Structure formats: structure tokens, C-alpha cells
Amino acid sequence: xxxxxxxxxxxxxxxxxxxxxxGLSCYILADTFFVSKGLGTDGLTALNLAIPIYNFIHxxxxxxxxxxxxxxxxxxxxxxxxxxxxxxxxxxxxxxxFAVIFVAVGLLFAGDIVYLFGARDNVYTMSRTYLRVIxxxxxxxLLNNVLLCFVRNDGAPQLSMAAxxxxxxxxxxxxxxxIFPCGMGIFGAVFATGLAPIISMLILSSHFIRRHNGFxxxxxxxxxxxxxxxxxxxxxxxxxxxxxxVVMIVFNSIIMNLNGNVGVAAYGVIAxxxxxxxxxxxxxxxxxxxxxxxSFGGRNYEDIRVFLRCALTVMAxxxxxxxxxxxxxxxxxxxxxxxxxxxxxQTIAMExxxxxxxxxxxxxxxxxxxxxxxxxxxxxxAHIISLLRGFIVIVPMAFLLxxxxxxxxxxxxxxxxxxxxxxxxALLFWRCQKSITKEERTS
Numbered sequence: 001x002x003x004x005x006x007x008x009x010x011x012x013x014x015x016x017x018x019x020x021x022x023g024l025s026c027y028i029l030a031d032t033f034f035v036s037k038g039l040g041t042d043g044l045t046a047l048n049l050a051i052p053i054y055n056f057i058h059x060x061x062x063x064x065x066x067x068x069x070x071x072x073x074x075x076x077x078x079x080x081x082x083x084x085x086x087x088x089x090x091x092x093x094x095x096x097x098f099a100v101i102f103v104a105v106g107l108l109f110a111g112d113i114v115y116l117f118g119a120r121d122n123v124y125t126m127s128r129t130y131l132r133v134i135x136x137x138x139x140x141x142l143l144n145n146v147l148l149c150f151v152r153n154d155g156a157p158q159l160s161m162a163a164x165x166x167x168x169x170x171x172x173x174x175x176x177x178x179i180f181p182c183g184m185g186i187f188g189a190v191f192a193t194g195l196a197p198i199i200s201m202l203i204l205s206s207h208f209i210r211r212h213n214g215f216x217x218x219x220x221x222x223x224x225x226x227x228x229x230x231x232x233x234x235x236x237x238x239x240x241x242x243x244x245x246v247v248m249i250v251f252n253s254i255i256m257n258l259n260g261n262v263g264v265a266a267y268g269v270i271a272x273x274x275x276x277x278x279x280x281x282x283x284x285x286x287x288x289x290x291x292x293x294x295s296f297g298g299r300n301y302e303d304i305r306v307f308l309r310c311a312l313t314v315m316a317x318x319x320x321x322x323x324x325x326x327x328x329x330x331x332x333x334x335x336x337x338x339x340x341x342x343x344x345x346q347t348i349a350m351e352x353x354x355x356x357x358x359x360x361x362x363x364x365x366x367x368x369x370x371x372x373x374x375x376x377x378x379x380x381x382a383h384i385i386s387l388l389r390g391f392i393v394i395v396p397m398a399f400l401l402x403x404x405x406x407x408x409x410x411x412x413x414x415x416x417x418x419x420x421x422x423x424x425x426a427l428l429f430w431r432c433q434k435s436i437t438k439e440e441r442t443s
Contacts, residue, residue, distance in 0.1 A: 003113075006303060006306050006307070007306075007310065008020055008235040009291060009308055010287075010288070010291065010306075010311075012157065013152075013287040013290065013291060014283070014287030014288065014310075014314065014370060015151060015287075016157040016160070016161040016287070017152070017157060017160070017161065017284070017286045017287035018280055018283035018284060018287065019161055019165065019244045019283070019364045020148075020160060020161035020162075020165055020283065021164065021279040021282050021283030021286065022119055022162035022276060022278065022280060022283065023161075023164045023167075023168035023277055024052070024167035025171070030046065031336060032047060032268065032269075033187065033336065033337065034175045034176060034179045034180075034189060035047050035179070035189050036337045036338070037082060037179075038178075038179045038180060038185070039126070039185060040264045041262065041340055041342065041345070042122050042123050042126065042261070043126060043185075043186060043336065044221075044265045044268050044423045045119075045120065045123050045131060045261050045264050045268065045323060046125075046126035047124075047126075047127075047186070047189070047268065047269060047318075048252065048264055048268035048272075049114055049117045049119050049123070049127045049252060049264070050114060050116065050117075050127045050130040050134070051130040051137065051248060051271070051272075052117075052246070052249050053113065053131055053134065053195075053250045054134055055241050055242055055248070056136065056242055056270075057102055057135070057138050057141050058141060058145070058240025058241050059237065059238040059239070059242040060098050060102075060142060060238060061095070061098075061141055061142040061143075061144070061145025061146065062149075062234065062237040062238060062241055063231060063234035063235060063237050063238030064091055064094045064095050064098065064142065064145070064146055064230065064231070064234055065145040065146040065147075065148060065149030065150070065234070066089065066149055066233070066234045066237040066286070066289065066371075066374075067091075067153065067156040067230040067231055067232065067234025067235075067237070067247055067374075068087055068091030068146065068149065068150065068234070068235035068380060069149035069153040069230075069289070069290070070231060070233045070234075070289060070293050070375055071087045071151050071229060071230060071375060072084050072087045072088060072150060072153055072215060073153040073289075073290050073293035073294055073297070074294075074297040074377070075087060075297075076153070076214065076294075076297075077294045077297030077298055078227055078297050081216075084214075085201055085215055085217070086218060086220050086226065086240040087226070087320060087358050088150060088215045088216070088217060089217045089218050089219075089232065090220075090223065090226045090227050090230060091230060092146065092217055092224065092233065093101065093142055093149070093222050093227065094227055094230060095139075095142045095146050096139075097137075098142055099138055099139035099142050101155055102110060102135050102138030102139075102142075103135060103136055103138055103139065104136070105135055105136025106131070106132050106133075106134075106308060107132075107135075109135045109138075110128050110132035110134050110135065110242040111124075111128045111132045113131060114127035114128050116130055116159050116250070116252075117249065117252065118252065118253065118256050120196065122260070122278050125187040126185070129187050129190065130186050130189070130190045133187065133191060133194060134190050134193065134194065136194070136362050137193075137194030137197070137386055139143075140194065140197040140198050141197050141200070141397075142203050143197075143201065143203075144197035144198075144200050145438065146153070146162075147163075147201060147204050147266060148160050148163060148164065148200070148204070148205060148340065149286075150215055151163075151204055151207050151213075152290060153289075153293070154207070154212075154213060154214050154215060154287070155214075156207055156212065157287070157290075159202075159206065160202065161173070163200040163201070163202055163203040163204045166199060166200060166203045167196040168196060168198030168199055168202070168368045170192075170195065170196055170199045171192050171193055171195070171196040171218065174191075174192035174196075175188070175192045175193075175425050176387065177192075178191055178192050179289075185295075190210065193200075198216075200392075205336045208225075210385075215325055215380055216294070226316040229245075232379045232383075233374050233377075234387065235374075235376075235379070235380040235382070235383055235386060236370035236371065236373070236374055236383065236386040237282075237371075237374075239383075239386035239387060239390040239391075241391075242388030243389060243391070243394065245309075245346075245437075246390060246391060246394070246395070246416065247271075247394055248267075248271050250394070250395055250399075251267055251410060251413075252264050252267065254398060254399070254410055255267050255407065255410060257272070258402070258406060258410070259348060262342060262345050262348070263342050263348055263407065265342075265345055266344075266345045266348035266349040266352060267352065268336075268337070269333070269337045269338075269345075269349045269352075269353075270349060270352045270353055270356050271297075273326075273333065273353070274356070274357075277322055277357070277360065278363065278367070279383060280297040280318055280322075280364075281315060281318075281363060281364040281367040281368065282367060284314055284315055284318075284364070284367075284368060284369070285311070285367050285368045285370070285371035286310075288307045288308070288310075288311045288368070288371065288372075288375070289371050289374075289375050291303070291307045292307055292308070292371070292372060292375035293305055293375045293376075295307065296375060298375065298378045304372075304376065304388060308356070308368075308372055311368050312368060314364065314376045315361070315365065315368055316361060316364075316366070318360075319360040319361035319364055320361075322357065322360050323357055323358070323360050326353050326357045327353075327354050327357075328355065330349075330353040330354055331346070331350055331351040334346050334349040334350050334353070337349075337380050339402070348407065351407075351408070352407075352410075352411045353435050355408065355411035355412055355415070355426075356411045356414050356415065357413075357415075358415040359414045359415035359417075359418040359419070362415065362418035362419045362421070362422040363389075363414075363418045365422045365425065365426075366385055366389055366394075366421050366422055366425055367434050368383040369382075369385065369425045369426075369428075369429055370385045370386055370425075372429075373385075373432070378432060381425075381428040381432065382431075384424070384428065385421060385424065385425045385428070388420075388421045388424060389417055389418060389421040393417045393420060393421060394413065394414070397413045397416055397417050398410060398413040400413075401402070401413045401416065
């Protein structure tokens with residue numbers, strides 16, 4: 001009976017978070033579709049050059065929210081409610097600091113950033129507009145991510161999912177309204193995206209209006225140690241998102257030199273589909289995080305093993321289905337975003353899809369195992385995995401394989417990196433399990 005209850009709980013949390021994360025990822029996918037239809041190749045290129053900064057904003061929100069939510073869940077399971085509320089308060093402090101930084105960057109440096117990324121002429125104008133507006137909406141993105149994580153850890157995964165999907169659906173509708181009937185161009189696309197987290201928070205507000213919340217801000221002085229623990233626990237979530245931005249920046253630069261704007265536009269199709277697929281794995285990881293943290297707080301190692309085993313099994317099944325869909329559906333997937341029917345873009349993107357997404361099972365494993373480590377208060381191996389896949393391996397791998405295999409080498413850099421890091425992650429997990437086994441024997 002207990003095992004059945006664990007599986008039901010797993011299915012509830014994971015299914016809701018996967019659906020919510022897929023909806024959340026549609027922020028950018030909707031932009032990509034409508035921009036490609038309304039503004040053509042230049043618009044798609046401009047969007048792709050500006051999107052990496054969105055990854056930094058979203059990743060920062062997840063770092064703060066997941067780090068605070070993990071600590072909150074552990075403290076709540078230990079009945080330490082005062083400490084749990086102090087954790088929430090420090091999470092809000094951190095979100096405010098990051099919000100000020102992002103807004104300042106948007107006001108002062110948006111043009112410089114997109115120029116550095118390679119935007120010129122009409123592409124430069126559109127990219128600068130997109131980047132400036134998305135950065136000005138950073139406070140909404142950050143607060144929304146914090147509330148989503150805390151509401152989920154407060155026992156309301158359904159509401160968290162509803163907020164994510166509600167915000168995303170509003171983005172899709174407003175994208176169409178602003179770009180086509182209103183003729184607002186790239187500004188319309190980014191304005192719709194910026195309004196989505198505000199709508200999401202309006203949905204989340206019911207948790208507080210009905211007084212179902214077990215957390216609330218309290219009066220306390222900022223403590224660097226508390227803030228550092230929250231950030232440390234959330235770093236893998238940040239790196240997971242930021243790595244997508246770093247990969248896009250590096251790949252955009254390499255592909256621009258190899259194939260110009262058409263190559264970057266083709267990569268835009270792949271990169272934006274990748275956001276949705278990574279969102280599925282992130283949804284699985286975020287779904288098991290409250291369960292792992294609660295079980296760890298109660299020293300229930302058997303439940304931790306069951307939840308992790310279920311997560312990896314679901315991830316493997318998803319990976320097989322996703323790759324089969326991408327492999328056999330490469331042509332129609334590309335055609336959806338190729339509004340000008342450019343044969344070069346079609347060819348490059350189709351080949352890229354089939355090579356790039358060989359990484360699926362390895363990327364899924366790395367994301368889930370990183371959350372496992374942070375949820376059980378083992379941030380160091382999570383940091384190692386996240387930094388390897390996000391920066392240390394992927395960047396030199398991209399330059400090396402592009403030198404050896406041109407554009408095909410670029411596509412192969414992502415799966416090669418994820419495979420190498422997955423092997424290292426498996427070794428770290430094995431060592432961790434040995435220490436846990438010894439702890440169980442001595443307890």
C-alpha cells in the first residue's frame with residue numbers, strides 16, 4: 001500500500017510539473033512561431049540572438065526559487081516553521097537584488113549586448129527591442145519563479161501547474177493579437193511574453209487569498225550565510241537554464257561564421273525545440289524535488305530511491321519517444337518555422353534536429369541527477385555536473401567539433417558533451433550511494 005501511495009504521489013507531482021514546464025517553455029516557442037510568420041528570417045534571427053538573455057533571467061529565477069524551495073521543504077518537514085519563513089523572506093531579498101541588476105542592464109546595455117552577439121542593421125534593431133523589454137520585465141519573471149517553487153513545495157502542485165499553463169496560454173494568444181491584428185512587430189512578441197508571468201502570479205494569488213499558504217515573509221535582517229545556502233542549492237537549476245543560453249551564444253557565433261543568417265535561423269528552430277524538450281526533463285526533476293527533500297528531511301532513504309528510480313524510468317521513456325518524433329518528423333517540424341520556404345534553412349535544420357537530439361537521454365539523466373544531489377543537501381556533485389555540461393565541456397567541444405566537422409560538428413557537440421557528463425554523473429552517484437549505504441548500516 002505504501003509503495004502504491006508513493007507511486008501515486010510521484011505521478012501527481014511529476015505529471016503536473018511536466019505539463020506546467022511544457023506550458024512555460026511555450027513562452028519562447030510561441031514567439032518563434034509567430035515571429036517567423038510575421039517577420040521572416042530576419043525576425044527569427046533577431047529573436048534567436050536575444051533569447052539567451054531570457055535563459056539567464058529564467059535560470060536566475062529558478063536558482064533562487066528552487067534553492068529557497070528546497071530549504072523550505074526540508075525545514076517544513078522538520079516542523080521548523082520559523083526557519084522556513086525566514087528562508088522565504090531571504091528568497092524575496094535575493095529576487096529583488098537580481099531584479100535591480102537585470103533592469104539596469106536592460107536600460108543601459110541592451111544595444112551593446114546584441115551588437116556583441118553579432119546583430120547588425122534590421123536584425124540589430126529588432127534584437128535590441130526584444131532584449132530591452134524582456135529585461136525590464138525581469139522582476140515579474142523572477143517573482144513568478146519564486147512563487148511557483150514555493151507554492152509547489154507548499155503542497156499545491158496543481159495550482160503551480162495551472163499558473164504556468166495559464167501564463168503560457170495567455171502568451172500564445174497575446175502573441176497573435178499583438179503581432180498580427182495590432183501590427184506591433186517584435187515589440188508585440190516580447191510584450192506578450194512579459195505579461196505572461198504577471199498573469200501567472202494572478203492565478204497563484206488564490207493560494208494567498210484563500211489563506212492556504214504555509215509560508216509568508218517575516219521581519220528579519222539579511223544574512224549572507226542564509227542567502228549563500230539558497231543560491232548554492234539553486235545553482236544547478238541556474239546552470240541548466242544558463243547553459244542553454246551559453247550554448248546558443250557559442251553556437252550562434254560559430255554558425256554565423258559557417259552559414260550566416262540562414263544558419264542562425266536554422267539553429268533557432270533547433271534551439272527553441274530544445275527549450276521544450278529540456279523543459280520536460282526539468283519538469284520531472286522539479287516534480288521529484290519536493291518529494292526528495294521531504295524524504296531526506298525525515299531520513300527516509302527507501303522513498304528517495306523509489307522516487308529517483310521512477311524519475312529516471314519516465315525520463316528514458318520520454319527520451320525514446322522524443323527522438324523518434326524528431327527523427328521522423330524533422331521535415332514538417334522545420335517547415336512550421338520556415339515561413340519563406342528557404343531550401344537551405346530546411347536542409348540545415350533537418351540534419352541538425354536528427355544529430356542534436358541524440359543528446360536526449362543523457363541530458364535528461366544529468367538534469368535529474370543534479371536535482372537529486374541538491375534535494376538531498378549534496379550541492380558539490382550537482383555543481384560539478386552542471387558546470388561541466390553548461391560551460392567547461394560544451395564550449396571547447398563546440399569549437400573542436402566544428403573545426404573537424406563544420407556544421408555537422410556543431411550539431412554533434414551537444415550530444416557528445418551530455419554523454420561525457422552523464423558518465424561522470426553516474427560515477428558521482430555511485431560514490432554517493434556507497435556513503436549512504438554505510439550511513440544506513442551504522443544508524
